[in-house]
Amino acid sequence: MGVSFRFIHAADLHVDSPFRGLTEVPPHVREGLGSSTFQAVRHLVEAALREAVDFVVISGDLYDMADRSLRAQLALQREWQKLHAQGVRLFVIHGNHDPLSGAQANLEWPSSVHFFGADQVEAVPVFARNGELAAHVHGISYGTRAVTANLASRYKPAADGSYQIALLHGTVDGHAGHDPYAPCSLAELVGAGFHYWALGHIHQRAVLHSYPHVVYAGNTQGRHANETGAKGCYLVDVSDSFETKLQFLPLDTIRWATLHVSIAGITSEQALLSAMEQAVTSAAAASEGRSLMIKLRLEGRGPMHRVFTNAGVITELLGGLRERIGDMDSSAAYIPGAQWSWIYRLEAATGADLDLEALSVEDSFTGELIRNSNNVQADEQALQQLLDEALQSLNGNARIRKMIRVMQTERAAGWFVQARELAAGMLTEDMDGQSVSLPEQDAEQGGERK
Template identity: 35%
Template sequence: MRPISFLHCADLHLDRPFSGANRLPNSIHEFVRDSAYRSLRRIVDLAISNKVDFVLFAGDLFDTSYRSLKAQMTLLIELQRLHNAGIHSYLSHGNHDALDGEWVSLTWPESSYFFPSNVEAIPFEQDGKRLAYIHAFSYPSRHVNEKMVDRYSRVEEDVYQIGMLHGNLEGQTEHSSYAPFSLSELVEKDFDYWALGHIHKRAHLLEEPPVIYPGNIQGAHRKETGAKGCYLVTLSEASPSTSFHQTSDVTWHRPTIDLGAFETMQDLLHACEDLLNQDLFASGGHLIEIELTGISHLHTQLLQEDQLEDLLLALQLNREMEDNHFVWPYKFSLKSKPSWDRQVLEQQEGFIKDILVTSDDYKENDLQEALAPLFEHRRARKALETIDDQDQLVKEAEELLLSYLVENNGGDIK
């Protein structure tokens, strides 16, 4: 069999909104909003420049079952570019853009194949010779909980067999268990490559055969950090070759700074500026959440009203969009600890110990109940941000209260 080459991408999520970075300058917001479209364009550029045989799109082409005309037209234009270059494309719909949604019907290029709800094996042929079969299905509705992997099987020997599966590896509890599978089940199918989708974090699960999650093509919130893109794959009788290529131009980062290394707020500000000016962020767009760690007397200062906000605003000065490049610090996460020892305070009797016990006993529902009047108030909720980490909020409230008591001789920490 002659070698074949292809690109494997997944989870385009076209039209997906960004979240977690509020109050972006207009120039940066516009650039960020269209970043997934640019990443898709670069994937097609990569396919054309490498003269691959085809491109695999393993599910969640669109972010919702309603596909906007803009998103569809963007995909159509890019698939037409592939078609004009003689490159085939094979596409499946996932749980986000299942087949039971609503959309404007378009005519797609002849070389683009969209898989139906049942598992099919579609041959790839070149110069009258059959070189590969691509096996896949599209989600008929959002929830597909059965083991779809059971429906995959080889259809012909001496031809490459490639499985496209948008689903969840069993045992991964961070994601909904759609179309679950185990690695042993994939290996038993005796395929040459498994092109996975659904998990947004890049993962090379197995070398032989290659079993790969390429991740999504553009991070859309603070938990989707790092480079995003696709895999370039070559299959041959000798051995498979895979390489990741970044196509995203907006990247989320979460670097850390040890507060214990600094004596003053000005020292900390200079360290943050040095971090933002490093070569790593010299091109493209970068959204930065700075995580403050360590043990420091500055911790209690940063707990005071508006201190972190003021520090963030100082870092954001003069950081507008410039020549398709920006570095925007959007958040501080206070993971540091005060200079006093909580374990020592726990040994004391009295009011401070009562505070610690109450904090430890605080349940998630208690917090939600306490905050409900604020979030239900018509005016108050407009000024409130979504609480991403309720445990962290309780911790900060505890430390703020203790900082007033302990540092004003409310407790003996000697």
């Protein structure tokens, strides 16, 4: 029989992370983004003290860069001292963004903070507030940025009957969009003899397995458009019989969101603006007081689709919507911490007010176009051949060729559908000579590998 205790599992703080690819951002939004990762650390410490935890574990990437900023280091030192003053221990491993090889200031850290080294997996006993042995915490840090070895295979639980916690910054069974650092399998972790794997590196929180628990805490603050939704940490309660309960605690101050607005039934710009404004207002009301970075995506079919074939209209709609939303939360520019909403992108993925299924069976040029395009879309090889032929004249330039490869991977299917929509629309209705513009490559994708 063990002893009951409580701890917090956090990961991927990325303190002082830069926010790239955003333009036309007003000062209060830029300031809020710049301070958000620091605020998340403060909220982490406040949560640890409020919930009276016995200790905190952080599974890598405290900083955003190997050569960590002095501001970020001083911020963590200040917050960790608050935990130390209340007797809360902290166990930390470093990951691929903040390996031990990176430059760091010569600072004095509280004795209650334990940083795991990179030479071998270390096991450290941790005691509950009543002085009884609660658990062993195991961990190993990255010595360099790119660790491709299976670190999980080095972890061995202590054979003393206590609760065993393993801190690991790595990739379980692969993950799209993330470098495969410290790769391992879920089956391997489940069978390793630990009670709780406290994982870092993947920024989307997830409980991969229960009993034993294999858990990604996710990052503490979303940093770009691909990191949507609430971000924070897990509060973990362990009973004297090792029953383990998890509770998610949000720590973020700014949330990234993609809002979907249908144009079905909308016949005027005024009605469209009202629908978009309502979507933003509803999202803000449901964000638990957090500020929002919003991408608005117009979808569905309707007569307003004709308007969106002019890229200038999208730009003007975005400007008008920003003004309307800005009037609602203008106080945010003057009151620190006030909630605000910023629409950083408006994109249209709409279709003409057409019944493509009905048109596809017509004995007409339009019907033939739709049938042939459906066949090509269903055949990946045929679609790629069509794109290669269309872009042949541009592939002679090496720089443009590289850009095309990226754009083809991310946008090919979407562009093909748009082209079919435009062609069908032009054949079935008068387009009034309006020009056609395809959407630009997203600038807010984040840019870096995790």
